[in-house]
């Protein structure tokens with residue numbers, strides 16, 4: 364356990380276990396059967412390597428068609444917060460490794476000796492409007508008597524730590540709950556009666572995991588595709604806002620159950636079960652979570668998949684990420700896996716929002732899309748890389764060390780995710 368009270372994972376990429384198989388398997392599900400010729404190319408997956416192909420189409424929401432027609436003209440005028448570019452920001456972050464005590468060791472790039480600091484001086488600029496910087500005082504005022512929960516995996520933890528760092532510049536967070544493993548936690552900002560939680564639920568749905576503390580499995584994970592993870596669902600009524608995200612844990616080998624009966628699996632050679640593909644489970648999980656949220660009071664933000672930036676290899680084969688400036692438009696293309704995952708996220712979000720709008724008054728029902736994939740893709744410079752370890756090159760400047768090109772340095776680009784959350788909470792009506 365780290366001295367900051369959050370687990371310091373021995374394996375920073377627990378969901379990438381067996382990953383060369385998973386890589387190939389992800390490829391096969393993505394390419395629907397024509398994958399054989401790609402199975403021998405590890406380089407196709409997890410990469411968002413720079414390419415010279417044209418830029419992605421802007422992340423313009425694909426759902427407009429599903430929104431009742433009378434809303435269209437108004438929607439069209441709204442600013443898309445998620446299409447834009449990173450621009451220089453001399454003012455820099457609002458906290459440092461000294462002023463924030465919530466930074467996990469693996470993400471404490473300053474303390475670990477990362478030599479460059481240019482990555483701290485950028486802000487996200489949407490094309491059609493300005494995104495104000497997070498204002499911790501105003502945020503705490505807005506959140507008086509309220510409760511906000513982050514639900515997901517280690518990236519959700521990274522996200523909540525960023526928020527804790529910014530808020531703790533104004534008021535100290537008192538930890539009021541922690542589970543045995545330090546994975547789910549709750550804090551109270553006493554003078555604002557604001558409760559902030561992080562809930563470890565990497566699959567969002569019920570998962571029977573047969574792993575010891577070192578992540579060694581005795582048996583495949585069993586995922587119940589028709590049951591939510593009660594760890595968050597049971598508490599959901601106590602939240603006013605929730606930021607949820609699924610993700611790369613779905614790449615893991617798993618047996619899928621429906622109605623408590625085995626329906627198939629994902630990557631389970633030797634078990635003689637039908638391969639359903641992780642997309643099958645990811646869809647069901649998101650659909651279940653969003654449907655549940657649309658029937659409850661809290662506003663739910665669905666955060667889209669977070670891209671990694673391993674280059675010259677993958678996480679398990681010496682991949683690194685030592686860039687020091689953001690990509691510009693057109694300098695990078697989203698990897699196949701993230702493209703597929705975000706596709707599922709948008710489709711399930713649109714379905715849930717449309718269904719809820721039919722039942723409700725047609726007004727937004729409290730489902731919001733926090734579409735951070737594209738803006739995060741432009742920040743290859745924001746990961747710990749080798750500086751996930753303390754002073755990795757102190758003894759040997761050519762040391763070969765594990766790189767983390769998935770989580771984000773704190774401070775770092777993930778802070779901008781909170782600028783977006785704050786803007787969507789305070790001016791929600793202006794955005795989709």
Ligand SMILES: *[C@@H]1O[C@H](CO)[C@@H](O)[C@H](O)[C@H]1NC(C)=O
Nearest residue numbers: 456457458498499500532533
């Ligand atoms: C951080 O934000 C608070 C509140 O807005 C402000 O008082 C403080 O000066 C800022 N600190 C830095 C280092 O920018």
Ligand SMILES: *[C@@H]1O[C@H](CO)[C@@H](O)[C@H](O)[C@H]1NC(C)=O
Nearest residue numbers: 459460461471473474475476
């Ligand atoms: C913060 O980082 C600096 C290097 O940028 C380091 O000298 C200092 O010890 C760190 N402080 C803490 C509290 O980790």
Ligand SMILES: *[C@@H]1O[C@H](CO)[C@@H](O)[C@H](O)[C@H]1NC(C)=O
Nearest residue numbers: 504505506507508509555556
């Ligand atoms: C917060 O709750 C307290 C006690 O219930 C109440 O007196 C106060 O008016 C509330 N404040 C807001 C902003 O809702």
Ligand SMILES: *[C@@H]1O[C@H](CO)[C@@H](O)[C@H](O)[C@H]1NC(C)=O
Nearest residue numbers: 507508509510555556557558
């Ligand atoms: C704190 O907020 C909760 C609602 O989240 C409210 O029920 C409670 O009365 C508040 N407590 C105080 C002391 O304001």
Ligand SMILES: *[C@@H]1O[C@H](CO)[C@@H](O)[C@H](O)[C@H]1NC(C)=O
Nearest residue numbers: 625626632633634635636637
């Ligand atoms: C695999 O399952 C099928 C039907 O469920 C069964 O007919 C077959 O014998 C099984 N194969 C092995 C090797 O167990």
Ligand SMILES: *[C@@H]1O[C@H](CO)[C@@H](O)[C@H](O)[C@H]1NC(C)=O
Nearest residue numbers: 674675681682683684685686
């Ligand atoms: C970045 O890493 C690559 C190897 O992946 C290395 O060849 C290159 O020299 C590094 N650049 C810097 C600035 O460290």
